[in-house]
Amino acid sequence: MTETMNIDDYLAQGGVLTSPANVPPRYRGELMRLMASFVDSELAASAGFADTINDAPGITSRIAACRITLEKADHAERVLRIMGEFGADTARYAVHHPWAARVARDTDLGTRRHGSDMRLSVFHYPFAGWVDAVAMNVLMGLATGLQMTELTRVSYAPLAEVFRAIAPREARHLELGLRGLTEIVKTDTGRTEAQTALAYWQPRVAASFGTTASARFETQKRFGLRHRPNEALRADWEAAVADRLGPLGLG
Amino acid sequence: MARFHPLEVTEVRHDTRDSVILTLRPQDAQAFAFTQGQYLTFRREFDGEELRRSYSICSGLDDGCLRVGIRRVDGGAFSTWANETLEPGAVLEAMPPTGSFHVPLDPSAARHYLGFAGGSGITPIMSIIRTVLAREPKARFTLVYANRQISTIMFREELEDLKNLHLGRLSVLHVLEQEAQEIDLFTGRIDADKMAGLFRHWVDPASVDQAFICGPEPMMLTIAQGLRDHGLTDDRIKFELFASGQPGRAKRPAPSKVADGAEATEATVTLDGATRTFRMPKSGVTLLDAALAQDIDAPYACKAGVCSTCRAKVLEGEVEMAVNHALEDYEVRLGYVLTCQCTPLSDRVVVSYDQ
Numbered sequence A: 001m002t003e004t005m006n007i008d009d010y011l012a013q014g015g016v017l018t019s020p021a022n023v024p025p026r027y028r029g030e031l032m033r034l035m036a037s038f039v040d041s042e043l044a045a046s047a048g049f050a051d052t053i054n055d056a057p058g059i060t061s062r063i064a065a066c067r068i069t070l071e072k073a074d075h076a077e078r079v080l081r082i083m084g085e086f087g088a089d090t091a092r093y094a095v096h097h098p099w100a101a102r103v104a105r106d107t108d109l110g111t112r113r114h115g116s117d118m119r120l121s122v123f124h125y126p127f128a129g130w131v132d133a134v135a136m137n138v139l140m141g142l143a144t145g146l147q148m149t150e151l152t153r154v155s156y157a158p159l160a161e162v163f164r165a166i167a168p169r170e171a172r173h174l175e176l177g178l179r180g181l182t183e184i185v186k187t188d189t190g191r192t193e194a195q196t197a198l199a200y201w202q203p204r205v206a207a208s209f210g211t212t213a214s215a216r217f218e219t220q221k222r223f224g225l226r227h228r229p230n231e232a233l234r235a236d237w238e239a240a241v242a243d244r245l246g247p248l249g250l251g
Numbered sequence B: 001m002a003r004f005h006p007l008e009v010t011e012v013r014h015d016t017r018d019s020v021i022l023t024l025r026p027q028d029a030q031a032f033a034f035t036q037g038q039y040l041t042f043r044r045e046f047d048g049e050e051l052r053r054s055y056s057i058c059s060g061l062d063d064g065c066l067r068v069g070i071r072r073v074d075g076g077a078f079s080t081w082a083n084e085t086l087e088p089g090a091v092l093e094a095m096p097p098t099g100s101f102h103v104p105l106d107p108s109a110a111r112h113y114l115g116f117a118g119g120s121g122i123t124p125i126m127s128i129i130r131t132v133l134a135r136e137p138k139a140r141f142t143l144v145y146a147n148r149q150i151s152t153i154m155f156r157e158e159l160e161d162l163k164n165l166h167l168g169r170l171s172v173l174h175v176l177e178q179e180a181q182e183i184d185l186f187t188g189r190i191d192a193d194k195m196a197g198l199f200r201h202w203v204d205p206a207s208v209d210q211a212f213i214c215g216p217e218p219m220m221l222t223i224a225q226g227l228r229d230h231g232l233t234d235d236r237i238k239f240e241l242f243a244s245g246q247p248g249r250a251k252r253p254a255p256s257k258v259a260d261g262a263e264a265t266e267a268t269v270t271l272d273g274a275t276r277t278f279r280m281p282k283s284g285v286t287l288l289d290a291a292l293a294q295d296i297d298a299p300y301a302c303k304a305g306v307c308s309t310c311r312a313k314v315l316e317g318e319v320e321m322a323v324n325h326a327l328e329d330y331e332v333r334l335g336y337v338l339t340c341q342c343t344p345l346s347d348r349v350v351v352s353y354d355q
Helices: A007-012 A023-057 A059-085 A089-096 A129-151 A156-183 A188-207 A214-223 A230-248 B075-086 B119-136 B156-165 B194-199 B217-227 B287-293 B329-333
Strands: B006-018 B019-026 B039-046 B047-056 B066-071 B091-095 B112-118 B138-148 B172-174 B210-215 B237-241 B262-272 B274-281 B311-316 B317-319 B336-338 B342-344 B348-352
Touching: A007 A214, A023 A059, A023 A089, A023 A129, A023 A214, A023 B317, A059 A089, A059 A129, A059 A156, A059 B066, A129 A156, A129 A188, A129 A230, A129 B329, A156 A230, A188 A230, B006 B066, B006 B262, B019 B075, B047 B066, B047 B075, B047 B119, B047 B329, B066 B119, B091 B119, B112 B119, B112 B217, B119 B138, B119 B156, B119 B210, B156 B172, B194 B217, B210 B217, B217 B237, B262 B287, B274 B287, B287 B342, B317 B336, B329 B336
Parallel strands: B112 B138, B112 B210, B138 B172, B210 B237, B262 B348
Antiparallel strands: B006 B019, B006 B091, B019 B066, B039 B047, B039 B091, B262 B274, B311 B336, B311 B348, B317 B342
C-alpha cells in the first residue's frame, strides 16, 4: 500500500491525523488555536467558578461548584498536554495569564476576543452571586454540549479522544446546573433573580458561537477541525435553551 | 520540552529487501518504558542539517527489548541510512516513546481485536498483537495486512510463529496488491467492496470490540468508512497515520541581500497561499501584530512565546525573537520563528505560515 494522497484531499474526505509529525504547518496553526481557545476558556471558567464555591447555599451545591472548578481545570490540562506534544511549554502556559481576571459586568465585548488570551468572550464577564453563576453554567453547559458534537470529531485523533473523554463530564456539569436552577426557581425571589441572570447571560453565551458566515470556519472545515457552521450550532443551542428552561417556567 | 536520549543499536536485522528491525538499548531504560503501539522520534544530522523521523515500536511489552521497524523510503535520508549503513554498536538519539495508538489492557476481557495494516504500518500493530496475546489470555486478534507482494511483507515469519504459539487466537489475512491469490478477496487494493466481503465472509463486525488502522492516507479513509458502514463507532477505531510524505529536508532561510539601515521593514507574509506585502517598523511591534493589523488572519494564542501557535518560517531576511519557550534549537536553525515575539532586523523579511 504505497498509494499516496495529498494531505488536503485526505482531510477533506474525513481523514484523521495522528501525530505532530504528520500535521501540515497551516493545520498545525489552526489546531493549536482551537486547543488554546479551549484551554483558556476552561481555565478561565474554573477560575470563575472557584469564586462561587463560597456563595453556594448548601453542601450539595458547594460540592457541585468544587467539582466544576476541579474538572474544568483537569480538562484544560488534558488538552494542554497535547499542545505540549507540539512544543508548547505547558508549565509556563498554565500560568501565563491571570485566569481569574474579568472585565466590568456592563462591558459589551460581542464576539470579540479580549486581552491577551484566547478564552471565549463570555468567560471575561464576572459572576454576580450564586444564582447568576448557576444561570450562566446552564446556558454555557448547553452551548458546550453542542460544541462537543464538533470537538469530539476533530480530525486530530489524539485530541478527539480527549474530547470524547471530557464530553460526558461536561454534560454532568450541565446537569448539576439544571439541578441547582430547579432549586432556585422554587421561590418567587429565586425565580426573579434567575430570570434577570438568564437575560444577562443569554446574549453573551449566544456570542460565544462566533460570527455568522465566518471565514475561519471555512478554513477549519477544510481541515476537518469543524463540521457545522456557527449559526447552525447557535440555532440548535437556542432550541435547547427553550427546551430545557421551558419546563422550569423560565422560557 | 522534548528531550533526546542516547540508545545503542544492539542488532540490525534485515527483515525484507527494504526494511530493517533495530534492537535498541537505551542508557536510561526507565525513560523508554513504553506502551504497545507507541513510536520513537529520532534525530540525526545529514550534511549538517538535523532530520527528525518517527518510527513505531514493534516489540511487545513482555519481549524484554525495544525494537523499531524502518522501511526504506525512496529518497528518504534517514530510512536509507538505517537500511544500508547502520550497524550494531552505533548510538542513536531519540525522544521517549509517545503516541496513543493503544487501548488499556484488561487481562480478564475476551476481546476481539481487528487490525488493518498497510505495508510498514504493521510495526505498531505488531507491538499490539504481541502484547495483547500475551497479556490478555482470552483475547483474539484478526489482522488484515495489505502489501504489494509477498516479498515486501514485513514480519512474515514472526506472524506465522505467533499464530503457532497462540493457536486459534491470531488470524492473518494477507491482501496482496500485485499477486493473485486463490481467493479474489485477497488480491488487489482494499476498497469498499473488499471491506463488505471481509465482513460478509470472514469477520462478524458485531464481534469486534476494537479496531486499529495503520497505513497511508487512502487506506485509512477506505477502512474507516468500511468499519463505520458496518456499525463500528469512532470511539472503537484507533488510527495511526503513516503519512506518505513526511516532510523532506527543509531549506535554510536565504540571507537577505538588502542593506539594513532603514527604520522600517518591507514585510511579505504568506498565509493559505495568499501573499501580502506591507511596511512595518523595526521596533515596537511584532511581526504577528503587524500582520494582524493588515487583516491577515494569522494563527496565534498566547502571544507570550510559550505555545507556538504562531509559528512561521522566515524565508528571507533576519528577525529577532524576544522570547522563545516553544521552539527547539533545530527549528530555529531551520528558520522557524514565533511571530508573536519577532521584530525584523533586515530591511526586508519574507515569512510564511504555510511551510
